[in-house]
Amino acid sequence: MNYKRYKRVPVYDYPEREWPSKQIEKAPIWCSVDLRDGNQALIDPMTVDEKIEFYNLLLKLGFKEIEVGFPAASQIEYDFIRRLIDEKRAEDIRLQVLSQCRKEQIDRTFECIRGAKKVVFHIYNSTSTLQRDVVFHMNREQVKDLALQGVAWVKEGAESFDGDLCLEYSPESYTGTEPDYALEVCNAVIDAWGPTPEHKMIINLPSTVEMTTPNVFADGIEWMGKHLHRRDSVILSVHPHNDRGTGTAAAELSLLAGADRLEGTLFGNGERTGNLDLLNVAYNMFSQGIDPELNIDDVNEIIDVVERCNKMPIDARHPYGGKLVFTSFSGSHQDAINKGMQAMKERGSDIWEVPYLAIDPADIGRQYEPIVRINSQSGKGGVAFVMDNYFGFKIPKAMQREFADVIQAESEKQGEVSPDQIMDAFRKTYLDRKEPLHFRRLQVTDLSNETTGEFDTKVTLTYTDHGQERSFEAVGNGPLDAVRRGVRENLHRDIRILDYTEHALTSGSDSQAAAYIHMMDENSGTVTWGVGVSSNITRASVRAMFSAMNRIGGQQPGVRDL
Numbered sequence: 001m002n003y004k005r006y007k008r009v010p011v012y013d014y015p016e017r018e019w020p021s022k023q024i025e026k027a028p029i030w031c032s033v034d035l036r037d038g039n040q041a042l043i044d045p046m047t048v049d050e051k052i053e054f055y056n057l058l059l060k061l062g063f064k065e066i067e068v069g070f071p072a073a074s075q076i077e078y079d080f081i082r083r084l085i086d087e088k089r090a091e092d093i094r095l096q097v098l099s100q101c102r103k104e105q106i107d108r109t110f111e112c113i114r115g116a117k118k119v120v121f122h123i124y125n126s127t128s129t130l131q132r133d134v135v136f137h138m139n140r141e142q143v144k145d146l147a148l149q150g151v152a153w154v155k156e157g158a159e160s161f162d163g164d165l166c167l168e169y170s171p172e173s174y175t176g177t178e179p180d181y182a183l184e185v186c187n188a189v190i191d192a193w194g195p196t197p198e199h200k201m202i203i204n205l206p207s208t209v210e211m212t213t214p215n216v217f218a219d220g221i222e223w224m225g226k227h228l229h230r231r232d233s234v235i236l237s238v239h240p241h242n243d244r245g246t247g248t249a250a251a252e253l254s255l256l257a258g259a260d261r262l263e264g265t266l267f268g269n270g271e272r273t274g275n276l277d278l279l280n281v282a283y284n285m286f287s288q289g290i291d292p293e294l295n296i297d298d299v300n301e302i303i304d305v306v307e308r309c310n311k312m313p314i315d316a317r318h319p320y321g322g323k324l325v326f327t328s329f330s331g332s333h334q335d336a337i338n339k340g341m342q343a344m345k346e347r348g349s350d351i352w353e354v355p356y357l358a359i360d361p362a363d364i365g366r367q368y369e370p371i372v373r374i375n376s377q378s379g380k381g382g383v384a385f386v387m388d389n390y391f392g393f394k395i396p397k398a399m400q401r402e403f404a405d406v407i408q409a410e411s412e413k414q415g416e417v418s419p420d421q422i423m424d425a426f427r428k429t430y431l432d433r434k435e436p437l438h439f440r441r442l443q444v445t446d447l448s449n450e451t452t453g454e455f456d457t458k459v460t461l462t463y464t465d466h467g468q469e470r471s472f473e474a475v476g477n478g479p480l481d482a483v484r485r486g487v488r489e490n491l492h493r494d495i496r497i498l499d500y501t502e503h504a505l506t507s508g509s510d511s512q513a514a515a516y517i518h519m520m521d522e523n524s525g526t527v528t529w530g531v532g533v534s535s536n537i538t539r540a541s542v543r544a545m546f547s548a549m550n551r552i553g554g555q556q557p558g559v560r561d562l
Contacts (some may be wrong), residue, residue: 009175009211009212009216011212011216011219012179012216012219012220012223014219014222014223017218017219017222017257018222019218019219019221019222019253019256019257019258020256022256023256024252024255024256024285024288024290025290026290026291027282027285027290027291027292027293027294028255028259028260028261028262029064029065029235029237029260029261029262030063030064030065030261030262030278030282030293030294031063031065031066031067031096031120031237031261031262031263031264032058032063032065032066032067032263032264032265032266032278033067033096033239033263033264033265033270033275034054034058034265034266034269035051035054035055035058035066035067035068035069035080036067036068036069036070036077036098037067037263037265037270037271037275038265038266038269038270038275038310039051040271041269041270041271041272041274042269042310042311042312043311043312044311045076046309046310047076048076048079048080048083050308050309051080051309052080052083052089053305053308053309054305054306054309055068055084055089057301057302057305057306058266059089059093060295061294061295061296061302062293062294062295063093063294064092064093064094065093065094065096065120066093066094066095066096067096067097067098067120067122067263068080068081068084068095068096068097069081069097069098070097070098070099071097071099071108071109071112071113072099072100072104072105072106072108072109072112073105078108078112081095081097081112081113082112085113085114085115085116086115090116090117090118091117093118094118094119094120094164094166095113095116095118095119095120096119096120096122096168097109097112097113097119097120097121097122098122098123098124099121099122099123099150100123100124100125100150101123101124101125101146101147101149101150101151101153102150103153106123106150106153106154106157107153107157109121109157110157110160110161113161113163114161115162115163116163117163117164118163118164118166119161119163119164119165119166120166120167120168120202121154121158121165121166121167121168122168122169122170122202122204123147123150123151123154123167123168123169123170124169124170124171124172124204125143125146125147125150125171125172126143126171126172126173126208127143127147127171127172127173127174127177127181127182127185128172128173128174128175128176128177128208129176129177129178130173130176131173131176140181140184143185144184144185144188147169147171147185147188147189148188148189148192150169151167151169151189151192151193152192154167155192155193166199166200166201166202167193167195167201167202168201168202168203168204168237169186169189169193169201169202169203169204170204170205170206170239171185171186171205171206172206172208173206173208173209174205174206174207174208174220175206175207175208175209175210175211175212175217175220176208176209176211179220179223179224182205182224183224183227183228186203186224186228187227187228187229189203190203190228190229190230190233190234191229195230195233195234196230196233197232197233199233200233200234200235201233201234201235202234202235202237202261203224203228203234203235203236203237204237204238204239204261204263205220205221205224205236205237205238205239206238206239206240206241206263207238207239207240207241207247207250208239208241209241209243209272210240210241210242210243210244210246210247210250211243211244212244213244213246214246214249214250214252214253215253217240217250217253217254218250218253218254218256218257219257221236221238221253221254221257221258221259222257222258224236225257225258225259226258235260235261236258236259236260236261237259237260237261237262237263238250238251238254238259238261238262238263239263239264239275239276240254240262240264240275240276241270241271241272241273241274241275241276242268242270242272242273242274242275242276242277243272243273245273247264247268247273247274247275247276247277248276248277248280248281248284248319250276251264251276251281252281252284262276262278262281263275263276264276264277264278264281265277265278266278266279266302266306267279267280267303267306267314267318267321268280269306269310269312277319279296279299279302279320279321280319280320282294282296283296283319283320283359283364286359286363286364287358287359296364297363297364297365298364298365299320299321299364299365299366300365300366301365302321303321320359320364326357326361326366328356328382329382332381333355333356333382334381334382334383334385335380335381335382335384336355336356336381337354337355337356337357337381337382337385338381338382338384338385338388339355339381340353340354340355340357341354341385341389380400380401380403380404381400383395383400383403383404383407383422384397384400384404386419386422387403387422387423387426390419390422390423391419391423391426392505392506392514393426393505393514393531394503394514395516396499396501396516396518396529398499398518399516399518399529402528402529403426403429403430403529406425406429407422407425410425426531429551430529430530430531430547430551431531431532431533431547433530433546433547433550433551434546434550435466435550436465436466436550436553437463437464437465437491437546437549437550437553438463438464438546439461439463439539439542439543439545439546440462440463440464440469441461441462442459442460442461442462442479442483442538442539442542443459443460443461444457444458444459444479444482444538445457445458445459445460446458447475456475456476456477457475457476457477457478457479457481457482458473458474458475458482459473459474459475459476459479459482459483459486460472460473461473461474461483461486461542463546465491470490472486472489472490473486474486474489474490479538479541479542480497480500480541480542480545483542483545484497484545487545487549493521493523493549494521494522494523495519495520495521495522495545495548495549496519496520496522497517497518497519497545498518498519498520498527499516499517499518500515500516500517500518500541501515501516502514502515502516502537502540502541505533510535511535512533512534512535512540513533513534513535513536513537513540514531514532514533514540515531515532515533515537515540515541515543515544516529516530516531516544517529517530517531517532517541517544517545517547517548518548519545519548519549519552521549521552524552526552527552528548528551528552529548529551530543530544530545530546530547530548530549530550530551531543531544531547532544532545532546532547
């Protein structure tokens with residue numbers, strides 16, 4: 001790789017920069033350019049009907065400024081804009097239309113926007129050093145004159161325009177333009193147009209090609225903002241692209257540097273690596289407790305329209321919108337998510353604080369179901385999360401490793417394991433372990449102990465052993481102790497209960513209880529867990545004991561020797 005073919009973009013000698021110590025405090029003016037800048041980058045550009053659908057989505061999201069087309073460059077865009085105006089679809093927003101600084105294009109654009117209520121008339125010409133040399137063969141003064149001529153033609157057309165017109169000027173390829181020259185051209189345009197605090201104009205600084213690090217772009221925005229004429233009459237706008245993969249960072253640093261307005265697209269569609277992703281910036285603000293002033297609480301609806309109209313999928317890892325961005329495969333991540341969710345419930349906190357999840361997925365219309373997905377890299381926390389949140393089984397912490405080993409063995413065979421497959425494995429491993437010993441019925445009787453004044457418990461238990469029905473009676477300090485004694489005396493298995501926990505699975509008249517028993521067979525020296533479910537907690541506990549005995553007898557996965 002011959003890196004010496006490339007030269008470094010100069011940085012600003014600007015030690016007085018102030019933006020690094022600032023914070024984003026409020027939403028910018030948002031301008032969507034999906035219907036023009038985004039549309040021109042599509043493999044299959046939108047039809048008029050698709051543009052209408054996309055436009056309606058932008059209205060629903062709350063955009064007040066929408067770049068709707070380049071009417072002099074395309075009949076489809078001209079017809080689309082006319083339809084918006086004729087059908088009175090643009091009464092409450094500002095339509096933005098684009099034109100080069102050429103008279104025939106400006107005249108055609110004014111013809112297109114007749115009858116519009118509010119318009120941003122966006123003109124541009126490239127000011128970059130490279131394009132002046134190899135494209136236009138013009139010097140600095142000639143390129144500035146192009147911009148000023150464009151302003152004059154817009155002024156002329158505005159005299160017969162009945163609506164509210166705001167001029168926007170962009171020195172295209174601003175990032176490739178000498179800072180002093182970009183300022184010279186922009187100030188000349190400002191002076192020629194004559195904005196006031198009541199009737200402002202827009203100076204838009206595009207990183208038409210992202211050429212250097214975001215901090216350098218931010219330096220340029222702050223420097224320009226401090227040196228623009230009539231700053232109180234100018235809306236400072238930026239239009240970042242993403243060639244270096246830092247479009248979002250450039251936009252956010254630009255806001256720190258004094259930018260008032262952002263131009264971009266939903267999910268960043270655009271030429272090459274794309275435009276600024278407006279939703280990324282908006283959701284970032286939301287995650288910091290800042291009102292983005294957009295109605296973006298249903299990202300699934302946004303994705304549906306964008307994918308249908310753009311005919312391009314949103315990447316699975318795309319910030320906020322991707323199918324996998326609220327999914328964790330890593331075992332340690334899953335465990336932390338599980339514990340964070342439990343802590344939120346226990347504390348009753350209104351503040352979202354869950355490891356690895358910057359926001360609550362439910363706040364943007366996503367569901368909890370896909371948060372944790374299980375594969376061979378997953379751990380006990382993720383499996384426990386699925387069992388709790390999908391099926392209500394709160395697996396004891398000491399048992400989680402045992403069952404996670406069962407699921408990992410499955411995932412190593414087949415890859416990702418779905419929640420239903422995890423539940424099937426849980427049934428097979430614990431709940432359906434009914435051979436060779438199958439618990440059938442239990443009768444519990446409290447007995448008075450005249451000597452101690454306490455109550456002993458008598459159980460009559462019916463079970464099958466390899467299909468043969470049998471029963472025994474036993475007495476103990478409680479139902480479980482009585483059953484344990486009966487097992488030792490009648491089945492000749494000396495078992496010890498190491499741990500026990502229970503909880504309700506459901507509520508109401510048909511409520512079920514789950515019991516978990518950690519048990520050792522002292523004859524064989526092996527330990528395992530058993531699980532039982534019943535509407536009666538005592539029967540659930542006995543089923544858990546039989547589940548464990550069957551697992552020990554069959555040496556199931558998770559059973560181990562001490």
